[in-house]
Amino acid sequence: MEMIKLKPVFKQMIWGGNKLRDEFNYPVDFDNCGECWGISAHQNGDCTVAGTEYDGMKLSELYAAHGELFGSLKSERFPLLTKIIDARADLSIQVHPDDEYAFEHENGSYGKSECWYVIDAEPGSTIVIGHNAKDSAEVKDMIEGRRWSEFIREIPVKAGDFFMINPGTVHAIKGGTLILESQQNSDITYRVYDYDRLQNGKPRDLHVKQSIDVIKAPFVDEKPFIDPDVTKNTCMEQLVTCEYFSVWKLDVDGEKTVLQDQACMLMSVIDGEGTVNGEKLVKGDHFILPFGYGEAKLEGKMNIIVSSPRR
């Protein structure tokens, strides 16, 4: 059985930098590329399979036609999305709904749980996770009163940090940070605050009502949940397991063997180079080990982020 290699989709963003082109050597022919959608079957950025008998198919098509490659999941659409995000400037402060709210208010869409592995952060960088309101009434007061500096919880960030962002959590990536995001396959975002910036002379729309509806209060700073029974592979460091996915960090220096014991395993090489079962891998490669793949022998010096869907 062969791995499924994917061609990413690139997104120009007003806040994007040039590290995806300059440091990851992606074929990006424009400036300010903020996002590389490395493993995605979303309609706003559907990756193309490179190689194998499925060459040229979209990931969404492959999932629909060959669900068995992904472990015959219950999910109607491919459930996860992996992105690398290069923020030169601050992103707006936002929050995502859960499945229930999104289904009801966003045309049957999925909600969004996401998590961030920080690949790189310039010295002094910060990130927004959570808020300081004591309850939902105070969330409303602080947002409607535009008391942003009181409301927003901003913390220092460095390479190697990991954050789980459950639905209802206020969050924002700030300038100078490069992250790998593993998330549910959803694009539903409510913008809470955009630093009063203008785009083409106008402020971008805010979603005040939806934000107040979905923000959970008070914010609780919990450690990501770890489930030691989710895999037999002790050579991977588990970062989180939630209802929708598990995520691990896999550092290879020499040789490591991973047994594909999940529905499918999504892998992204965030640094270094090497091989998987003899096939060359470089920084920036994204691929899926299908259901029943067996053992993956990884050789070289590489840092890989692995994720697997849970439903």
Ligand code: ZN
């Ligand atoms: Zn988000």
